[in-house]
Amino acid sequence: MDRLPSLLRNSLGPLGGIQPITGAMARAAGGILTDKPSGGEAKMFRDAGTQFQMVMLVASIAHLRTGHGAPVAYPYALTLMPASKQGAVTTTSVDYIVNMVGGVAEKADWCYTGFDPFTSEWGMFGAIDGFIGCYDGALDEVGLVVGRYYLQVGYELADALETSLGFDNPRQEEKYRRHRAKLLYQPFKEVALRRVWGAESxxxxxxxxxxxxxxxxxxxxxxxxxxxxxxxxxxxxxxxxxxxxxxxxxxxxxxxxxxxxxxxxxxxxxxxxxxxxxxxxxxxxxxxxxxxxxxxxxxxxxxxxxxxxxxxxxxxxx
CATH class of the missing domain: 3.40.960 (Endonuclease; Chain A)
Structure with a gap:
């Protein structure tokens, strides 16, 4: 993510835990919000019966530059991918999120093979360790999971909390933020890739x-x-x-x-x-x-x- 422009990093940096962050969550937490829901937030969502979609942020790599020190990966696309089962988008409860955030599964490195952000096609999904040594495809067909968050299904858009993205023109910032919300916070109706940034062809x-x-x-x-x-x-x-x-x-x-x-x-x-x-x-x-x-x-x-x-x-x- 270090190779991404600063505005894009500011736009995607808050992604993690439950999204979007709302005023109701802040009031229920009664303090600092973290990726792991607090007891107050968990009770609020549990009482409301709120469901969540797990969404993965996938980076497609154009080039791996090696030299002195660690290799540097240059992404050409960032894409959202919802968790699914048998061809349908899955939802989960807040209790699942409480148990999942910070767990072993989130700390592992995951990827897709045969991942094509232009055609919305992908192949296998699994831990990167499982593909090392046996994957012989092109680097730009590997989709690296670089983040994940849990998207509320049914939330008050007016209650969503946002920070400034740094535009000098307030109208441009407002419109950029609205478009960002369409990409990041609109629940998925079907299993399909949703492009966020990068080369368009x-x-x-x-x-x-x-x-x-x-x-x-x-x-x-x-x-x-x-x-x-x-x-x-x-x-x-x-x-x-x-x-x-x-x-x-x-x-x-x-x-x-x-x-x-x-x-x-x-x-x-x-x-x-x-x-x-x-x-x-x-x-x-x-x-x-x-x-x-x-x-x-x-x-x-x-x-x-x-x-x-x-x-x-x-x-x-x-």
């Missing part, structure tokens, strides 16, 4: 992996505002109708290099080939240049047919 993953192999460190999915600000973007944030019309939004880049202030766009032919789309892209590039951000656009066809040339184009801009 395989072509972005391919380019990211090649850039990482060359020793570069691109940040996926960065949203730009017309005051020169840039923020990590949650999955589909740019497509959220409420956020899309927030004041000051310029665009969302597929990758961003903060030092040289270079925005990278992976342009598929479907959405960027028409004359109208090209004019729109030129306007976006011009707006970015006004506050010192350069743009480089790489076609999806180039990424698929000549990955080295696509990465060369980015390196030349850097």
């Amino acid at each position: 395989p072509i972005e993953l391919f380019l990211m992996q090649e850039l990482l192999r060359r020793g570069l460190d691109p940040q996926p999915q960065v949203l730009f505002t017309d005051d020169g600000g840039c923020h990590s973007s949650l999955y589909h944030l740019w497509k959220d109708i409420e956020f899309r019309h927030a004041p000051g939004i310029v665009t969302e880049a597929d990758f961003f290099f903060p030092g040289p202030r270079l925005a990278v766009f992976c342009d598929s032919g479907t959405y960027h080939r028409s004359p109208k789309a090209r004019v729109k892209d030129e306007i976006i590039d011009s707006r970015l240049r006004k506050f010192g951000v350069k743009s480089v656009r790489v076609s999806g066809r180039t990424i698929v047919n000549n990955l080295a040339a696509a990465a060369d184009a980015v390196c030349a801009s850097l």
Whole structure:
């Protein structure tokens, strides 16, 4: 998680124990809230008959960089996965959570094999130790469980407690938080992956992996505002109708290099080939240049047919 942008870490850092944290939980606890429910919280949920979905936060790794010291993993996607049994999402009681939090199962390292955040497919689930030495698949098809929380089924959204995420614009922070709540706190109706952050297509993953192999460190999915600000973007944030019309939004880049202030766009032919789309892209590039951000656009066809040339184009801009 250290390789994630700070805004994303702030957004996901509180995940653990029962979520979302509410004022009712704080009053029932009568003190400091921890991942393990207090006696007061347990009684409150027990009396109300509240059920919870166990949700796992799964990281997909694009590249493992080795050198001096411990290896560093670079994630390309973060995905939510609900616990399930026989193809259905399972729920549990607060007593299960009291016994589970801090137990042996939570301390173990778990993973999925054949995990594909783009197609919502996965294979086996188990402890990492069980796959070491026998798994021969690609690294980017391993989903590492890096966190878990217990999602309340039925809670008062207005009672949810949130901390500031650090936006200068209050309206942007409010809309970002609303979109975050849709991703993190909406109960699952079926067993399916829910994307939270990261590359939005395989072509972005391919380019990211090649850039990482060359020793570069691109940040996926960065949203730009017309005051020169840039923020990590949650999955589909740019497509959220409420956020899309927030004041000051310029665009969302597929990758961003903060030092040289270079925005990278992976342009598929479907959405960027028409004359109208090209004019729109030129306007976006011009707006970015006004506050010192350069743009480089790489076609999806180039990424698929000549990955080295696509990465060369980015390196030349850097």
